[in-house]
Amino acid sequence: MTLSGRRAGVVTLKDVAAAAGVSVATASQALAGRGRMTDATRERVRRAAESLGYLPNAMARGLRTGRSHALGVHNQSAAESLGTAYFRDFLAGAIEAAHRHDHDLVVLSSDTHRPRTTAPRVDGVVVVDPIANDLRARELMEMPVPVVAGEHVPAHMPPCAVVAVDHATALRTVLDAAATAGASRPLLAAPDENSGWGELLREIVGAWCAERGTTPVLVSTQFGIRSVEHDRSLLTPVLAAHPKVDLVIGASPFAARGALEVLRALGRTPGGDVLVAACADEPALAEHDPAVTAVELPAHALGVACVERLIEILDSDGGAQDALGTVRTIPAPVHLRASTSGTVAAMR
């Protein structure tokens, strides 16, 4: 028996995609309730999955055994991520919720390249920020137990139940505030296609721009690299080549801070002729000059909500199957600060 429980003859996402006549990415998005496609396409993929008996995560493969009353939490680089308030808060919320239900909370050992040596003995898993090229995230999402993703699942990964921050509402609040201040040409620096969060941010900004007959400038960063220098080096040539950009949105605080430095070096005035915002707040952003508008990610509440959702699925009859592709969102406060409140002075 393999870790994933996959055997010859088991229907894969690839089989579903082939039967529906779409790409694997589209099939994945269709089942996850995401992506841009017609309702007919989405329905065709769903029917193909149903008729083939496709069961991602093997959620309902009848492998129900005794409950261990232990829930796993996976993060791409868990030990390193403990250095961030985001994962510490998420974990505290997850532990509190698990213990409230008298479940142990297993902080799974992470390694992006090396497979696990043993299957974790857990009833279900929460994958925090599923990253497509994180081998262990994928391994866990293919296990025969229910999986809840804390944030959206990127294309090419098995679908599961999602609990996510309501980035759409939050980011639109930022975009609308920037538009009120006169901005109309946004640049978004967000993690590449390995991150479902990055994909979603691109979709949101893309849709907002489409409504205004424009397109955003996009810069791809790498999820998990927490370095202002890294983002600065990515932004320098792009901002130099696009002098008409009047709003720079960094997914991370590092990208926003990198943007401030690059814009200044190009002779521009953040909060003056160009606005700046971040999709994830940190205390330092409020201290900047100008103070940087940012979305506050409620990590503790997300940790609680992911574990509550997982237990709800475990406690329901056939709930695992029903939960596939469902998305629950929790609201995120937006802190509008000086970096987006001034009037964009000089359009070039």
Add this chain to the structure above:
Amino acid sequence: MTLSGRRAGVVTLKDVAAAAGVSVATASQALAGRGRMTDATRERVRRAAESLGYLPNAMARGLRTGRSHALGVHNQSAAESLGTAYFRDFLAGAIEAAHRHDHDLVVLSSDTHRPRTTAPRVDGVVVVDPIANDLRARELMEMPVPVVAGEHVPAHMPPCAVVAVDHATALRTVLDAAATAGASRPLLAAPDENSGWGELLREIVGAWCAERGTTPVLVSTQFGIRSVEHDRSLLTPVLAAHPKVDLVIGASPFAARGALEVLRALGRTPGGDVLVAACADEPALAEHDPAVTAVELPAHALGVACVERLIEILDSDGGAQDALGTVRTIPAPVHLRASTSGTVAAMR
């Protein structure tokens, strides 16, 4: 692709057996270091496995060795304790050490009165601050797996391996500094006999006093109650009844802060005619007037050391038995501040 690495073309145990010219059962035993066979046979199987690039099935490996590669951590009130820097730091250290050895870290569900519904699936357990009347701590320490206690084990609990802060050296540094400033009649407010830490602090202060032909005044607090009011109400009658006490040592920062308030209410001058210290530091103690002398408990280092010790025991032959009753200590910095550095002015 399934990330368990299992698909067509992957080397199986059957392939290894065929290459070595032995049965699958013999190949399995040879690789597990078990079974009756010649060294030559075992070596032949190993060479075949190596040359074919055979990676034993993950789940089977777990079952064969009996190791789950998961380590438990228990704290009397884990979820609530996440509100303290001590347990957050301990846990971060434990997770980092466990993951460094590719082990999962299980934060065990805590309840001081209700037994567990299932045995945790772990190779061993770290019990942080074992408390005698904590039902689950006792339950875990009676399990047939190695246990490491993070801090001393109180009387009447099953023995195990201990990793603890070197309280004796740290507390004697505080006592000697106070003696240099003229103090000779200490009061200790420490957790009752349910706490091995409390027991140890009483032993240390008792021995120090005995060397000087005196005895300390002792106040028993309850471990885990983090309230200045609670400790103040315990200290008020005792300090009123013992006006000659010239050094008050609180095990917790709460006891030290409670002592400051009670002493002032009694017309005494902390840092003047009476000295005050805590056996556990927190940032607020350095901000007090006078700043309070305290022992810095290296919680992160203790979390690392407990997990390292547990893995060392698990990896050794019969090490669990040898480890019983052993104590390893890690040093604790002492911050001597104004509350013990002045000269005790007025002996009454």
